[in-house]
Amino acid sequence: MERVILHSDCNSFYASVECLHRPEIREKPVAVGGDVEQRHGIILTKNQIAKRYHVKTGEALWQARQKCPDLVIVPPNYELYMRFSQMARRIYRDYTDLVEPFGLDEAWLDVTADSRGRDGMTIAEEIRGRIKNELGITVSIGVSYNKIFAKLGSDYKKPDAITRVGKDNYREIAWPLPCSDLLYVGRATKRKLERYGIHTIGDLANTPERTLRGWFGKWGEVLSCFANGLDCSPVARYGNQPTVKSVGNSTTTPRDLKNDEDVKIILYVLAGSVARRLREQGFKGRTVCISVRDNQLFSFTRQHTLGSYTNITSEISDAGLGLFRKHYRWERPIRSIGISMADLVPDTVPSQANLYRDEAGRERLEHLDRAVDWLKNRFGSFAVQPAVLLTDRQLSGFDPKKDHTIHPVGYF
Incomplete structure (x- = not known):
């Protein structure tokens, strides 16, 4: 049927x-x-x-x-x-x-x-x-x-x-449409497809799957299936709530970010919120992901898997900033930025000792973060802040946890 x-x-x-x-x-x-x-x-x-x-x-x-x-x-x-x-x-x-x-x-x-x-x-x-x-x-x-x-x-x-x-009319309806009308084809994928002369869903459907696989890897196979109407993914039953897979925060910045120092301030605020939420929910994460959107609304994401699971603010912030510095070329100012942690495990899972890591220092940072959490819960989110955030109150004067925005799907 x-x-x-x-x-x-x-x-x-x-x-x-x-x-x-x-x-x-x-x-x-x-x-x-x-x-x-x-x-x-x-x-x-x-x-x-x-x-x-x-x-x-x-x-x-x-x-x-x-x-x-x-x-x-x-x-x-x-x-x-x-x-x-x-x-x-x-x-x-x-x-x-x-x-x-x-x-x-x-x-x-x-x-x-x-x-x-x-x-x-x-x-x-x-x-x-x-x-x-x-x-x-x-x-x-x-x-x-x-x-x-x-x-x-x-x-x-x-x-x-x-x-x-x-099945009788999708070639007439879907194939003349631009590739970007296909679900999950974002700007970066669209630009890459256009470089190869693929502009419509029909162009995509008629491109050999092996060619798409060569350009996009496994994602190329998925694109081919989507364009040819071969998606067989089921509709989930209502109420089947997935387990938490990631914790993240993002923000549209009060002004365009133009240098690494601006980004450092924003990322520290966001990473602090992510780490705090991880601790509140009883998780640690290992994969750091950043998302960046410039003032022309072009965006990219990058991720990196750490050597160990963490919910320490400074470790998440440093990893995010490192990712940003490695991959962003400053061709345009930044309009919005986000950071998230994935690959989550309960914080009760014991961590493996590492001879090349200061385990005692990490434990002190964990205790410090939890003490700061207690102070913020009692006196407000701005009760305790690192000095770097005091250098630019316009950028640091927001609470990601309080200002969390739920976007309609059409926004993305």
């Missing part, structure tokens, strides 16, 4: 919810973003009116205001968005328990075993109507036989639309 997969995407989710709760701004260009005064934010999402002014997700607030001086910028209200997200998922679960959320605003549904024998388009129409009538927002839904094409279908026509991408 051919699978029937839906992908439902709440249109301009954050902005739609805000307009629903603020009738006075419904007919205005609206964007959800961060602190305008601090420039500590970017456009997370925007409504259809703002899109007409070419306001883009991910750009700085001041850039959006240049395009649209009357743009209404509202701060994010994650509690409200989560509530609407849960209401949407309850509707989805009326049709199947195979519901896999993709961020707050999107979800896959496997409705192959629909008890009433309805086809995917009929179910999609019913869901679209219920979301509009019960929640007051709109969705775009893709209907397909796999997750990748279902996602592509929900992106194909917006807002408030349904698109079927089946």
Whole structure:
């Protein structure tokens, strides 16, 4: 039996919810973003009116205001968005328990075993109507036989639309689209594909798999499968919560970073938050990953596996800074940066002794970090800080743990 997969995407989710709760701004260009005064934010999402002014997700607030001086910028209200997200998922679960959320605003549904024998388009129409009538927002839904094409279908026509991408028409619908419309094809992959003369999903589908494997390794095989509609990944059952795989923090900086010293300050603040959260959750990690986005919104990630597991602030910070200095060429200033720890184990797992490492010194650092945690929990996050953070209060004066941002999927 051919699978029937839906992908439902709440249109301009954050902005739609805000307009629903603020009738006075419904007919205005609206964007959800961060602190305008601090420039500590970017456009997370925007409504259809703002899109007409070419306001883009991910750009700085001041850039959006240049395009649209009357743009209404509202701060994010994650509690409200989560509530609407849960209401949407309850509707989805009326049709199947195979519901896999993709961020707050999107979800896959496997409705192959629909008890009433309805086809995917009929179910999609019913869901679209219920979301509009019960929640007051709109969705775009893709209907397909796999997750990748279902996602592509929900992106194909917006807002408030349904698109079927089946085995009989995917060449006409999917193949003329740019490669970047395919899930997980980011800017770096797109640029590399274009260097090889591959511009559309059809170009990608018709490139021999062995050629793609030579360019991209194992990822080349995955790209070939995606472009040819051969994805067979299952939709996860709702409620199957994965174990914690990584802990990280990122931030859009108050100003563009222009040198290593600026980056050192930001990374120390972020690494301190990551290490503190690791300790609170009872984990240590071994793989450090940094993500960097410049002021033209081009981004890259790099990672490095340490010799031992750690949740020590200075070790995570030093490793992240080392990665940055090794790989970033300063062609452009930096707009945002993040750091995370993966390959996690419980902190109760004994560490292997190393004759070439100062184990006593590491133990002192662990005790010091936990003492600082206690002080911050009691007196606030800025109660104790290293001297390096006092050199630039504009860069260091934020709390990643408190200011943690949940991005809509469309942001990435």
